[in-house]
Structures are given as structure tokens and as C-alpha cells.
Amino acid sequence: MFNDVIDAAGGGRVAALGRRVLEGARVSRPEALELFGIEDQADLVELLAWANRIRARFKGNRVALCSIVNAKAGRCSEDCRFCAQSGHYRTASPSHGFVDSGVMRRAAAEAERWGVGALALVAAWRGLSEGRLFDEVCERIGELAGLGTVRPDASLGILSSQAVADRLRAAGLRCYNHNLETSRRFFPQLCSTHTYEERLQTLRFLRNAGIAVCSGGILGLGETREDRCDLALTLREVGADAVPINFLNPIPGTPLAGTAPVPPMELLKTIACFRFILPTQHLVIAGGRSANLRQLQSLVFMAGASGLMVGGYLTTAGPPLEQDLQMIRDLGLDRGATPAHPLVLHATPRHPVGGAR
Numbered sequence: 001m002f003n004d005v006i007d008a009a010g011g012g013r014v015a016a017l018g019r020r021v022l023e024g025a026r027v028s029r030p031e032a033l034e035l036f037g038i039e040d041q042a043d044l045v046e047l048l049a050w051a052n053r054i055r056a057r058f059k060g061n062r063v064a065l066c067s068i069v070n071a072k073a074g075r076c077s078e079d080c081r082f083c084a085q086s087g088h089y090r091t092a093s094p095s096h097g098f099v100d101s102g103v104m105r106r107a108a109a110e111a112e113r114w115g116v117g118a119l120a121l122v123a124a125w126r127g128l129s130e131g132r133l134f135d136e137v138c139e140r141i142g143e144l145a146g147l148g149t150v151r152p153d154a155s156l157g158i159l160s161s162q163a164v165a166d167r168l169r170a171a172g173l174r175c176y177n178h179n180l181e182t183s184r185r186f187f188p189q190l191c192s193t194h195t196y197e198e199r200l201q202t203l204r205f206l207r208n209a210g211i212a213v214c215s216g217g218i219l220g221l222g223e224t225r226e227d228r229c230d231l232a233l234t235l236r237e238v239g240a241d242a243v244p245i246n247f248l249n250p251i252p253g254t255p256l257a258g259t260a261p262v263p264p265m266e267l268l269k270t271i272a273c274f275r276f277i278l279p280t281q282h283l284v285i286a287g288g289r290s291a292n293l294r295q296l297q298s299l300v301f302m303a304g305a306s307g308l309m310v311g312g313y314l315t316t317a318g319p320p321l322e323q324d325l326q327m328i329r330d331l332g333l334d335r336g337a338t339p340a341h342p343l344v345l346h347a348t349p350r351h352p353v354g355g356a357r
């Protein structure tokens, strides 16, 4: 049993690692794998309790809320096996071109009405390169930034160059979501039309441009615990500012439609392990949470989460916003004052969404 190893200060191995994280130490890969390997229920509860302490220490009691507007849907050229928006699969996902200004402004007004601090433009396409469409994207971002009510975020795929990232920054973008989705090892089994390296390069462009990096992944794709661990370690290595955690919602018509769900306690454990590895980042619970966590949803904060994507997702509905806000109040957490333009940014949902699509 994991707690058989008793550290000098009292408590077990989890407590020892938890104390070290609170003191600013980094968990190593072997230590992280040890946490992911926990099976015993009592050890798991202890892991959650320490993840909760780490969240409280580094993120306080405030839950960052973010929302999205589906800026372009369906018929994506890429073949991500989890995604309802891929043009390679027959799904019931809606399809439309780039969003007009009116739709975006209505979404921004709605976000402001509910006190949601960030709104992300999310598009289903491979990515962005210079051209007429990119000019339009920059215009839209500038317009959103000009409203001054919500922080304009975006999730628009792979960036083709540093110049593209720099122009997004100049247009007013402060935070960009681009998920790694899973480990480098497992990624080729999920997508053949682009590489992990292209995703990493996009994160580098963002970082160089001074845009906050929001990058996370999807749980339940068929990955191992080791893959989950390596995803978290890579996100630490690339300096992600915010880490959205999605859960696969298998969409009929996609190759992963029949994938068996991961048990909710295993998902909570994964969130807690992420908190140990990423103590100061925002961990944002995003798509697929209702279907996968069911009655255990509220435990995500005890497991270390510090943010929530609210409202509708891209191709599946989220819980009613009022219900989420009530959950946050009931937990004694503060959902409120997400500033529109904080210096340290937090999450949007993801580009390649999967969990919600």
C-alpha cells in the first residue's frame, strides 16, 4: 500500500510529496508516475486532499470561468479521431463558416452578463496562415478587445509562423488555446494529418509573441496513465499558463465512438496528479465533464481544479450556467471577479476539443 512508506514528518508518501510541492519543489517523473499508480481508495482520498491544499495555496478560492463562441464549425481538413468536426467522419456536427460580428458581440454580452471573464473564438480548421481569412480573424479579435468587457481569447489551430502569432498579439489577443491532447508517444494513434511537433511549435510561437499559452488535453482517448503523466510533464516543460482538461465524449460517427469511459475516480485522480505536477497553473475543467464525472463533478475542485468552462461547448451542450454557479457557491468558492484583462491569464477551452465535440 502506498501509505506504507511513512515520511519523517508523519503521514505517508502522498503527504511527503504534497509538502514538498507546497514548499515549491517539483515532482520528478518517477514520483509523478507513483502518484498516477495509486489504486488504494484511502490513498486516493489523501491525494485529493493534498491536491486541494496545493490549489488553495497557489490559486486561492477563486474559480476562473471562461466561455467560447463557435467561430467556425465542421468540415475540418484534419483527421483527429476523437473529433466530431473532422471532415473525415460522418457526424451530426453542425457546419458553418467564420462567425460574423453580430454573433460574437451577442456572445460577449452574454459572457459579461454572467460575469464570465474570457470569451474565446474557436474554429474547426487546421490553423492560421497569412491571408484574407486571417485578416478577418484579426479584425474580429480587435473588435472583441475594443469592447473592453471580456478578455478576447482564441483557439484557432496550428500557427504557420511567428509573424502570425505576432499579428494576433498586435490585434489584442492575450491568450491562445492550443491543446497537446495527449503524450507525444500516443498522439500518432490519434491523428495522421499533423504532428505533435507542429503543435509544440505553435506553443513556441505564442510564447515568443507574448501571448499566454493555454494548452491541455483530453482524458479517455485510450491513453495509459503514463501517457497522462507525460502530457502533464510536457505542459510543465513548455510553460503552459493554463491547462484545460477535457474528457472524451465519444461522438457517433468518429473512430472513437465506442471507447469505454474512464471511471470517474480515475479521472479525479488524474486531475489531482496534474495539480501536483502543475501547482501554479490554472487547471480548467472543460468539455465532457457531465457525461464522464456525473454526480462527482463538484469534486473536481477538491482534486485541484481552479477553473471551469461554462455555457455550451462546441458540439455538445454544457450544464446550465446557473447550475454551475450554484455548485461553486455551495462549495464555498468564489466564482466572481475574473478580471477582463488579467496579467496572468487563465484558460479558454481548447482548439482541438474532442471532449466536447
Ligand code: SF4
Pocket (backbone or CB within 6 Å): 076, 077, 078, 079, 080, 083, 084, 085, 086, 087, 123, 124, 125, 126, 157, 351, 352, 353, 354
Ligand atoms: S480537433 Fe481541431 S484540428 Fe482536429 S479535426 Fe477537430 S477541429 Fe480539426
